[in-house]
Amino acid sequence: MQEFKVDVAVIGAGTAGLNARRSAERNGASTVILDPGPYGTTCARVGCMPSKLLIAASERAYSARGSGLFGISASVKIDGRKVMTRIQKERGRFVKWVLEAIDDLRKRKLLIPEKTSFVGPNLLQAGQCLIKAKTIVIATGASSVIPEPYQGLGNILLSHENIFELKDLPKSCLVAGGGLIGLELGQALHRLGVRVTILGRHGVIGPLKDPRVRKEAKKIFSAELDFYPNHKLKKIRKTSNGAEVSFSDSRGPVKKRWFERILIAAGRRPNLRSLNIHHAGVSLDKKTGIPEFNPETLQIKNAPIFIAGDVNRYRAVLHEASFEGEIAGENAAKYPKVKPYERWIPLSIVFTDPQMAVVGKSWKDIKGHRGYVCGDVNYETQGRSQVMAVNKGWVRIYGEVKSGRVVGAEMLGPRVEHTAHLLAWAIEQKLTVFEMLEMPFYHPVIEEGIYTCLEDLSRKMKHRKTYKN
Numbered sequence: 001m002q003e004f005k006v007d008v009a010v011i012g013a014g015t016a017g018l019n020a021r022r023s024a025e026r027n028g029a030s031t032v033i034l035d036p037g038p039y040g041t042t043c044a045r046v047g048c049m050p051s052k053l054l055i056a057a058s059e060r061a062y063s064a065r066g067s068g069l070f071g072i073s074a075s076v077k078i079d080g081r082k083v084m085t086r087i088q089k090e091r092g093r094f095v096k097w098v099l100e101a102i103d104d105l106r107k108r109k110l111l112i113p114e115k116t117s118f119v120g121p122n123l124l125q126a127g128q129c130l131i132k133a134k135t136i137v138i139a140t141g142a143s144s145v146i147p148e149p150y151q152g153l154g155n156i157l158l159s160h161e162n163i164f165e166l167k168d169l170p171k172s173c174l175v176a177g178g179g180l181i182g183l184e185l186g187q188a189l190h191r192l193g194v195r196v197t198i199l200g201r202h203g204v205i206g207p208l209k210d211p212r213v214r215k216e217a218k219k220i221f222s223a224e225l226d227f228y229p230n231h232k233l234k235k236i237r238k239t240s241n242g243a244e245v246s247f248s249d250s251r252g253p254v255k256k257r258w259f260e261r262i263l264i265a266a267g268r269r270p271n272l273r274s275l276n277i278h279h280a281g282v283s284l285d286k287k288t289g290i291p292e293f294n295p296e297t298l299q300i301k302n303a304p305i306f307i308a309g310d311v312n313r314y315r316a317v318l319h320e321a322s323f324e325g326e327i328a329g330e331n332a333a334k335y336p337k338v339k340p341y342e343r344w345i346p347l348s349i350v351f352t353d354p355q356m357a358v359v360g361k362s363w364k365d366i367k368g369h370r371g372y373v374c375g376d377v378n379y380e381t382q383g384r385s386q387v388m389a390v391n392k393g394w395v396r397i398y399g400e401v402k403s404g405r406v407v408g409a410e411m412l413g414p415r416v417e418h419t420a421h422l423l424a425w426a427i428e429q430k431l432t433v434f435e436m437l438e439m440p441f442y443h444p445v446i447e448e449g450i451y452t453c454l455e456d457l458s459r460k461m462k463h464r465k466t467y468k469n
């Protein structure tokens with residue numbers, strides 16, 4: 001057994017881990033990073049980037065098919081092999097940049113390519129290496145969960161971890177999960193000519209919690225997709241070339257369908273269990289399965305251990321994993337002088353069509369509180385959206401009556417990836433709805449929908465104040 005001593009050991013070479021190591025090194029610590037691979041990060045290899053590449057292809061097909069509305073005729077023929085080839089080629093470029101960074105670490109002998117677990121406080125085992133570290137950063141990410149009924153279906157199962165490796169698009173695909181991954185990939189496959197059924201549970205539609213916005217989302221997605229947000233699975237039978245699936249929902253009798261492939265998109269579980277973190281005297285919370293940690297320092301209780309990225313389930317999105325890596329790396333290097341960082345407001349975006357986003361406080365945070373009101377806009381009649389025939393969606397912006405400040409939004413609509421940023425920045429700047437209404441809004445733009453929504457919010461705020469007085 002080889003033994004090493006180091007200031008900061010980072011477990012996991014994904015976005016959070018690579019950033020944590022860099023940040024620890026910048027702050028004067030000796031470092032090592034432990035990861036058996038595959039390298040390239042979830043984001044570039046099997047997450048954000050290949051999923052957006054698939055969506056980009058589906059958008060081309062969808063808009064060409066819909067061009068008749070504008071008096072333009074186009075015929076669409078989808079070559080699944082070429083679609084997958086482009087995804088893999090472009091994805092390869094994103095992954096290459098990470099692999100170059102990994103190679104550099106290997107050359108500097110800062111990478112141990114082994115699966116790692118705790119064998120004591122401050123002590124890790126990675127293959128034949130024992131690493132004694134002053135502090136440790138856990139950045140092991142998360143993995144897809146395969147729900148019990150789907151286990152044992154073997155090679156017909158797909159997940160985000162292998163779907164982008166396919167040589168060709170399948171003819172049909174059941175998507176198990178109506179969350180953000182299920183809806184993004186399910187809609188993209190559907191638009192690329194795959195026969196798709198999406199089975200969700202508990203009425204979940206992406207990240208949306210607001211009942212008004214969710215109702216609109218259900219209406220819009222169910223109109224386009226074979227989508228059951230609240231299904232009951234009856235039976236799955238493996239056949240020689242796929243699986244036969246029976247399910248029901250409140251809409252009617254049991255349906256039986258055959259699918260060539262099943263895409264599992266039923267949530268991701270933190271990669272924590274195999275770390276044997278109890279050897280470091282840390283226990284996992286029985287309910288969440290995560291150790292108790294401070295989101296501003298990322299320290300686990302008073303232990304010399306930090307936890308960053310998807311593994312802590314705090315905010316499983318890329319920009320937060322990256323920021324958390326910075327925080328955890330710096331604090332690990334400076335331990336025991338640990339500094340709290342003010343966190344950004346939450347921002348998550350789903351690249352369906354229409355897109356979905358949650359910014360700042362969500363419905364869950366404000367429901368039942370009399371101190372908040374919401375403004376609404378229905379995108380059906382929004383000018384620019386109508387011009388472009390993308391007039392679908394509903395946006396709700398929440399405001400705090402006492403301060404007049406905009407505090408959050410749940411959004412479904414065209415280009416909300418952009419309008420969500422405007423709102424996020426305004427909320428970070430602590431702007432009131434009245435200050436936002438004094439800003440310029442060009443005409444005709446999709447952002448005018450946000451103006452309409454803010455106007456509605458300001459009216460309701462004034463009314464609530466008058467009403468209270």
Ligand SMILES: Cc1cc2nc3c(=O)[nH]c(=O)nc-3n(C[C@H](O)[C@H](O)[C@H](O)COP(=O)(O)OP(=O)(O)OC[C@H]3O[C@@H](n4cnc5c(N)ncnc54)[C@H](O)[C@@H]3O)c2cc1C
Nearest residue numbers: 012014015016042043047048116140141309310316317318
């Ligand atoms: C399909 C999909 C689409 C997404 N789209 C978006 C998007 O559009 N926008 C967005 O912001 N976010 C998106 N995300 C989320 C985003 O990809 C993640 O938040 C981010 O990649 C998490 O980074 P991470 O460093 O925490 O984990 P990862 O990048 O997964 O890194 C974890 C690393 O830990 C290693 N590891 C695991 N166990 C061990 C062990 N025992 N020992 C050593 N090493 C170990 C793994 O090999 C891996 O390299 C998407 C995710 C998915 C799955």
